[in-house]
Amino acid sequence: MTDVPVLSVRNIRRSFADHAALDGVSLDVGQGEVVAVIGPSGSGKSTLVRCVHQLEPIDSGALYLDGELLGHEFAGGRLRPLPPRRVAEQRRRMGMVFQQFQLFPHWTVARNISEAQVRVHGRSREQARDRTLELLGRVGLADKADAHPRQLSGGQQQRVAIARALATRPRVMLLDEPTSALDPELVDEVLTVVRDLAAAGLTMVIVTHEIAFALEVADRFVFMDRGRIVDQGPVADVLADDRPDRLRAFLSRYTQAHGTARERGTRV
Structure with missing residues (x-):
């Protein structure tokens, strides 16, 4: 990693009515770093990555990608929102994988991945193909290019969604609970792809409830609760006794299950 963050989040706030979904969140993500964002439901994890991708507006604070301010610009000594076209240009430098697969059901797998490359990024049909x-081979679906989403399992559809997000060679990948909509037996095939991406040095922010996976693949954990970052640090230290009580309480179910699995010789 370099000393210059790929992504910088500075004291951002986002409220819905009287609920503060994000309450002064700050975070830096370095080149090649994998950050796992964990925490209970409603803690602001998904809102954080949606705000980074500019799918949700922030009420205050600032976001930077490679040092460039996102969503706003200085003009005449004042800060003003960027026009939608400029926001879309910034968004193209980030990949987003959602909880739901967001594939077009009437398009083939190949078209789901290639269409934005042609229409948005100006590649030729041959280049996009x-x-x-290449990406379908990378996610283990080389034989599914001409299939339609309805012909794929949930795990395969999510791998197509990951390939689509990778198509533009994003500076950072944002993954919002990429396995939450999958049946348990399909989770591993998606996690295997994400492990490979992490091993290849892709910068990622992963919102996940898969604690064992987060400990395996991430460089750093970020624990959120009630719209704030309560604790963060190297994943190797997440289970240490000196972590905040709220984090240890949240992880207690995982540690209990992990201990039971080790006794039985099974995997969590």
Whole structure:
């Protein structure tokens, strides 16, 4: 990693009515770093990555990608919102994988991945097709280019969604609970792809409830509760006795299950 953050989040706030979904969140993500965002439901995890991708507006604070202010610009000594076209340009430098797969059901797998490359990024059909086939091979779906989403399992559909997010070579990948909509037996095939991406040095922010996976793949954990970052640090230290009580209480179910699994010789 370099000393210059790929992504900088500075004291951002986002409220819905009287509920503060994000209450002064600050975070830096370095080049090649994998950050796992964990925490209970309603803690602000998904809102955080949605705000970074500019799918949700922030009420205050600032976001930077490679040092460039996101969503706003200084003009005449004043800060003003960027026009939608400029926001879309910034968003193209980030990949987003949602809880739901968000695939077009009437398009083939290949078209789901290639269409934005042609229409938004100006690649030729041949270039987009080559990139699409490369990515399908990378996620283990080289034989599914001409299939339709309804012909795929949930795990396969999510792998297509990951390939689509990778198609533009994003500076940072944002994954919002990428396995939450999957049946348990399909989770591992998606996590395997994410492990490979992490091993390849892709910068990622992963919102996940898969604690064992987070400990395996991430460099750093970020624990959120009630719209704030309560604790963060190297994943190797997440289970240490000196972590905040709220984090240890949250992880207690995992540690109990992990201990039971070790006794039985099974995997959590």
